[in-house]
Amino acid sequence: MGRRPALALLEILRGEGVDRVFGNPGTTELPFLAALMDAEDAPEYVLGIHEGAVVSMADGYARATGRPAFVSLHIAAGLANGLIGLLNARRSRTPLVVMAGQQDRRHLQQDPMLSGDLTGLAAPAVKATFDVQHARDLPLAVRRAFALAVRPPAGPVFLSVPMDLLTEDTEVEVPARTPTPRSGAAVGLDRAAVLLGAAARPVIVAGDGVGRENALPALVRVAEACGAPVHHQPMADFLNFPTTHALYAGMLPPRHDAIRDALKSYDTVLIAGAHAFTPHHYSPGPPLPPGITVVQLDSDPDEIGRNFPADTGLVGALAPSLGRLAELLTQRVPAHTAKARVLRASERHTAERNRTEAAARAAYSPAPLAPWAAAHAVARGLPPDAVVVEEAITVGLLLRRLVRLDRPGSYTHTVGGGLGWGIGAAVGRALAEPGRPVVAVLGDGCALFGLQGLWSAARSAAPVLFVVLNNGAYRTLQDTYEVMGGQGACPGTELGALDFTQAARFFGIDAVRAESADQLRELVSETGGLTRPMLIDVPLR
Template identity: 85%
Template sequence: MGHRPALALLDILRGEGVDRIFGNPGTTELPFLAALSEAEDAPEYVLGVHEGAVVSMADGYARGTGRPAFVSLHIAAGLANGLIGLLNARRSRTPLVVTAGQQDRRHLQQDPMLSGDLLGLARPAAKATYDIQHARDLPLALRRAFAQARRPPAGPVFLSLPMDLLTEDTEVDVPARTAPPRPGPAAGLDRAAVLLGGAARPAIVAGDGVGREDAVAALVRTAEACGARVHHQPMADCLNFPATHPLHAGMLPPRHDAIRAALSAYDAVLIVGAHAFTPHHYSPGPALPTGITVVQLDSDADEIGRNFPADAGLVGALAPSLHRLAELLREQVPDHTAKARVLRAGERHTAERARAESAARAAYSAAPLAPWAAAHAVAHGLPPDAVVVEEAITVGLLLRRLLRLDRPGSYTHTVGGGLGWGIGAAVGRSLADPGRPVVSVLGDGCALFGLQGLWSAARQQVPVLFVVMGNGSYRTLQDTYKAMGGSGSCPGTELGALDFTLAARFFGVDAVRAESADHLRELVAGVDELTRPMLVDVPLRTS
């Protein structure tokens, strides 16, 4: 049975489970909006007043629901505004299907206003791009886009839609949806178990694939089976191992020399779902120490041996692979040996936690708060089922050391590095799972990039607590400048004192200033009582 092009688009969206459309429309999207207004069961349109916030909301929503989110942008300018979000989504492997309206094809050769090279803009930030020139091609391309967006490595897929194409007086066939195959465990697990089981000092690096593929419980079983300490990958985007588990060893720093030093204590390492360690600052030499046995497991075949050699490279779905590996390891490692390793690791874990707690408590004083104290107040105020959406850069590093999160999906970050993601992502995350309280911890510089997301927070009435850590500067740049031997002040990095309560109220969001660490902890603890968004302005000490 045929459908008009715009109705065919909506039919496919419904079949792919799309219940919300994140967008900011213009004239080229009017045919799509007309179809939405006429359909009785159309997805909800979630408006953002800037495309950066639009894509960030979709990013948070896709992560919370576990399925691709759909984004509608407006022509070249709207796509350009949304590129920072697409770059973040590609780095964080968030599945998005993104469309932008193109000018009417009947005068496109005349270089009309707002037209542009949409595919040229989108290619660096998308897994794949489609230039739809015939209505008959739209349904097949859209089906293909959803499949590509979710297939490892997941990411954004872009389609250019000329505005007149959706209004064509023609009917197109809608192909039935093919359910994605259920990937199974990797081949070669027997040999991997022998390599890891024979190690005297095994370790695991938990990459973000673990959290994305809901494999945290399976990784816990694997770690316990051999007593391996577990490090999060550098700047991890999600919770890949419970923070309170005795085998949890914290996050690896994003430099090869520091990773090499941290892993030098082990003779074998299992690297699971990690994208090549994603270094930030350059340091000479490889990430892995010489002589260490490496077992690498990933659902993306291109990751195997990509940046370092592996003694065993395994490709398969992470959860079933890890569950099977745990069973095999129990045959290789005596139970008393594994338990003794867990006990020793637990003592070290407890000592490291105590040092972080001591450093934070020593920083407590009257306002303005020290960064350690602010991070401690947030970490200790969080309700057990809270979700943390973090874009705080310097304070975020401290917060990672203090969080006690155990539940999968309870931490969200973007390794993409494009600022302004946090506010919109928190809105989308709350819409995806309204039963869980969301606390968005933001740096003041990050918040300035994404302030328009507060409009959508107020419009959607999401019960999100936005906590803005204000040090009045791009502090991470200043710290790096000094570490590189820079003298004097670092130009272009001072923001000055900012009152984010005024900004929040302008957008219709309730706001309060934290007067002390205890006050901040109480505000965070009350997030599960919110019925609408609230912003907490937290002035920090600058020295």
């Protein structure tokens, strides 16, 4: 049975599980808005007042629901505003389907206002683009976009749809949805078990694929089966291993020389779902120490051997692959050997955690707070089932060393590097999981980039606690400038005195300035009782 183009689009969205549309509309989206208004069971339209916040909300929502979020942007300018969010989503492998309304085809040759090369503009920031020019092609293009968005490596897919196409007086066929087949365990796990089972000093690098594919419990079984310490990949976007576990060894630094140093005492490494270690600052040489045996597992075949050679490379879904690998390792590694390794690792890691804990607790004071104290207060105040959405750059590195989290999905970051993601992502996360406390930990510079997201937080009454760590500077730039040998003040890095409580109240959000580390910890502990958003301005020294 045929459907009008706009109704066909809505039918596909419903079939793909889309219950919310994240957007900021313009004239070219009016036909789509009209269809949403007329349909009884249309998805809810979640409005953002800037496209950066719109895409970030969709990013947070998609990560929490595990399915592609749908985004509606307005022509060339709106798409350009959303590009930062799309770049973040592509780097973090968040599945999004993004549609922008193009100008009316009947006068495109006349270069009308607002028009532009939408697919050319979007292409560098997305997995694929579709320039839909015929109504009959729309349903197939949308179906393909949703399928591509989740196919490894997951990411955003873009569609350009002229506004007049959705109003055509014609009927189009809607192709039935073909469920994406589930990937199974990798082939070659026996070989991986042989290499890891024979290792005297095994180690594991937990990549973000583990968190994305809900493979954390399976990775825990692998680590325990061979007694291997586990590092998070550099600047991890997810909780890929419980930070409370005796085998947890912390996050690898985002430099090749530091990674080599961290792994030099091991003879075999399992790298599970990690994207090429994502270095930040350059250092010469490869990321892995010489002579180490490498077992690499990923659901994306392009990752195998991409940046370093692997002794065995495995392609398959991470959860079933790791589950089977754990079974094989229990047959190869004696239980007493694994337990002894766990005990030795626990002693090392406990001593390190105690030193870190003591240093942070000793830094407590009235405001302005030391960064260690602020990070510790947030970490110790978190409710047991909280979600941390972190975009704090410098203090975020300290927070990662202090949080004690074990529930999958409880830590979210973006390695994309486009500032302003955190506020919108936290709102999207709260919309997706309304019963779970959400704490957004933000640097002041990051918060300024995404401030418009507070409007959506207030409008939707999202019960998010926004913690703005306010040091009045782009501190990470100043630190790097010093490391590079810069002399004197680094130009362009001072933000000056900022009062984020005033910004929050402008958007209708309750706000308070933290007066001490103890007060900050208490405020964070009350997140579970929020019924609307709240902001804490945390002055740092």
